[in-house]
Amino acid sequence: MNKNIVLKAENINKYFRVPTLFHVLKDISFEIEKGEFVSIMGKSGCGKSTLLYILSTMDTDYNGALFLDGEDLSHKSADQLAFIRNQHIGFIFQFHYLLQEFTVLENVMLPAKKLGIKSLEEIEHDAIEKLRLLGIADQAKKLSMRISGGQKQRVAIARALINKPSIIMGDEPTGNLDSKNSEIVFSILKELSEEEKLSLLVVTHDIDFAKKTNRIIEMEDGRIIS
Numbered sequence: 428m429n430k431n432i433v434l435k436a437e438n439i440n441k442y443f444r445v446p447t448l449f450h451v452l453k454d455i456s457f458e459i460e461k462g463e464f465v466s467i468m469g470k471s472g473c474g475k476s477t478l479l480y481i482l483s484t485m486d487t488d489y490n491g492a493l494f495l496d497g498e499d500l501s502h503k504s505a506d507q508l509a510f511i512r513n514q515h516i517g518f519i520f521q522f523h524y525l526l527q528e529f530t531v532l533e534n535v536m537l538p539a540k541k542l543g544i545k546s547l548e549e550i551e552h553d554a555i556e557k558l559r560l561l562g563i564a565d566q567a568k569k570l571s572m573r574i575s576g577g578q579k580q581r582v583a584i585a586r587a588l589i590n591k592p593s594i595i596m597g598d599e600p601t602g603n604l605d606s607k608n609s610e611i612v613f614s615i616l617k618e619l620s621e622e623e624k625l626s627l628l629v630v631t632h633d634i635d636f637a638k639k640t641n642r643i644i645e646m647e648d649g650r651i652i653s
Contacts, residue, residue: 517587
């Protein structure tokens with residue numbers, strides 16, 4: 428497989444079986460290259476969030492093949508997938524899911540502590556670096572409940588970056604932000620793809636956001652239509 432390909436989906440099919448059989452994803456195939464910023468668009472119910480769950484290895488009940496950095500993930504155990512997910516995939520959601528009673532720094536450190544590869548000193552150093560990259564190192568010691576919505580989303584991005592992932596996946600990462608903070612978050616993501624050669628895959632309803640990404644994957648009724 429081409430070394431530049433970070434994520435590859437091959438003929439992904441997904442069925443919901445309850446309450447009746449429903450073919451929700453139909454022959455989904457595409458690739459994402461290193462440093463590429465890709466958005467997925469489509470009406471509600473077209474299957475884009477279901478697809479993101481499969482691509483992120485959270486849902487393993489599908490037919491087809493999924494490759495991350497050339498490695499076939501289709502037959503891995505739940506424990507293997509959890510390790511791969513934590514090390515190689517960063518997540519940004521519409522809601523930041525920060526632990527309110529933890530400091531900003533502690534929130535960013537969490538995925539690295541869970542991975543357990545680096546010492547606490549190294550993790551703390553890396554977390555401060557990520558916060559600096561996102562322009563909020565001065566907020567490190569604050570409780571996450573004490574910072575603004577836009578800052579919280581930046582903390583969530585820092586947390587997604589802590590394990591140096593191959594790809595970041597986002598589900599409506601600007602859906603909860605005003606236009607100014609949406610712009611800031613978009614600029615940060617764009618910079619990560621260009622400067623750090625990080626691959627990004629983002630589900631969004633925001634056409635202005637999507638138009639500025641490298642490529643739009645458009646979905647309708649469980650298929651990719653463009």
